Amino acid sequence: MSRSHTGTGSKPPSDPPHPRDERWELDLYDLIEMIWSQRGMIIAVFLVLFVAGAAASFLLLNKTYEARARLLVLLDDEDLTPGAAGSGDGFIIEQVMQSESEIMNSETVRRIALENIGPAAVLPEGGSEALALRAMRQSFSVVRAPNASVLIPVLEADSPERAETVLNAIVDAYLEYRQVVLTGDGATGVADRRLQSDAAYTAALDALDQFLTENDITEYESDIAALLTQIAALQTSLATAQSERQAASAAASAIAQRVAEMPENIDLYVESSAENLLIENRLERESLLSRYLETAPPVVALDREIAELEDFIAGGGVAGLGQRRTGVNTVRQGLVQEQMRLESVAAAEATRARAISAQLSAAESEISRLRSLAPDYRRLAQDVAATAAAATSLATQQAEAEARQSLAPGSADAVRIVERAFAPAEGSSLKKLGVAAAFIFAAGTAILMGLLRGYWSRHVGPGARSHPVQQRPQTADLTDAIGPMPSRVAGVPVLARMPDRGSALGRR
Secondary structure (H helix, E strand, C coil): CCCCCCCCCCCCCCCCCCCCCCEEEEEHHHHHHHHHHCHHHHHHHHHHHHHHHHHHHHHHCCCEEEEECEEEECCCCCCHHHHHCCCCCCCCHHHHHHHHHHHHCCHHHHHHHHHHHCHHHCCCCCCCHHHHHHHHHHHEEEECCCCCCEEEEEEEECCHHHHHHHHHHHHHHHHHHHHHHHHCCCHHHHHHHHHHHHHHHHHHHHHHHHHHHHCCCCCHHHHHHHHHHHHHHHHHHHHHHHHHHHHHHHHHHHHHHHHHHCCCEEEEEEECHHHHHHHHHHHHHHHHHCCCCCCCHHHHHHHHHHHHHHHHHHCCCCCCCCEEEEEECHHHHHHHHHHHHHHHHHHHHHHHHHHHHHHHHHHHHHHHHHHHCHHHHHHHHHHHHHHHHHHHHHHHHHHHHHHHHCCCCCCCCCEEEEECCCCCCCCECCHHHHHHHHHHHHHHHHHHHHHHHHHHHHHHCCCCCCCCCCCCCCCHHHHHHHCCCCCCCCCCCEEEEEECHHHHHHHC
């Protein structure tokens, strides 16, 4: 190893440069030299710090005793209590065990345990409940192996008896509180809430009944349905009445036209002797034919007489002669009666149509009124439905709570104590670790202070070297202590390259 310097110019290394231009290099040899030169101070600082740290470790780091218990959580599909500690229906071991751990590590469990044993059992020197709770919170933990249904509560204390007492109290408090949480003691609270819900349901129902009474409504939905049915029937009846009235009126008008064209009186019959004589001759001819031939003179003579009578009648020779009878035209009379009946039917159907129209208008007005009340009715009906649903739900909850409370003792005991806490025979102490830490801290601090003081005295403070030297003075003691040093040019790596601040101070 060698100490070199840099500068401007071409002077050989044997000639030292001006103090303002020199630079110092710190290598391992320099560090060892500075440490050795400050060995007295380093030893003194080390002893002071180590003795203080070791004393503090022996005085402050007391021995602690760790008590453990083991609890087995039963995962039975038919027993709902482990699932009740989880969330949802599909429970897995992680969810259940995490839930059980949270219950055991809850503040309520610690408070119950503290009430059972008192603060004096937790703090040997005595103290308030808050300090005892904090001590229990800091010294208690729950651990478990992965995929195992065993909980391991752990508690550290300064004495084995105290660790055993406090941990067993926490386990008992956990089992007691778990019974309360899972089986529930809230049947009374649920009953009170149910009474409130029933009162709300009664108030909502009274408000709805008052609304229906004030608006003359029997049952809103039924009244609306009945009105819609009535309106449909009235519309059908009105259409039928109007069509029948129109048909009757049209038929009556047609009959009236026919009646106007028909005479009121008609001839019933007209009689004359020529026609009677013609009839008699025809009858006599038939009688003669039964005895004579058609060419017989009597028959031929009678045929000639009949022919003359027929010619006479056909020529109108008997018009206006003989007897005539007249009377009321019965056809016209029947048509007039039918006309009157149809007109009465038309009038009746018109009256019926007017009555149906009035009823239809009243029904439409009523349904319009009911529809205008729909928002208020819906609101009141929803209040009734909501309060009824809430009352039903609370009734179910109350029944379940009462059923849980009526279960036999231990029905929710899905946790079994595998091993209670025992007073640990051996404790653990951090004194050795504290002494080792004090040694490391004291040694490191002392060496650092020695390096800083050595560097200050050699390169910064008063009396520091102003230029490097080729031969190191006062190395005999170091050589005698650690043996001969290797050559300065042996190639030991340079640790740091620093400017010579002593030269800078000299320039100032």
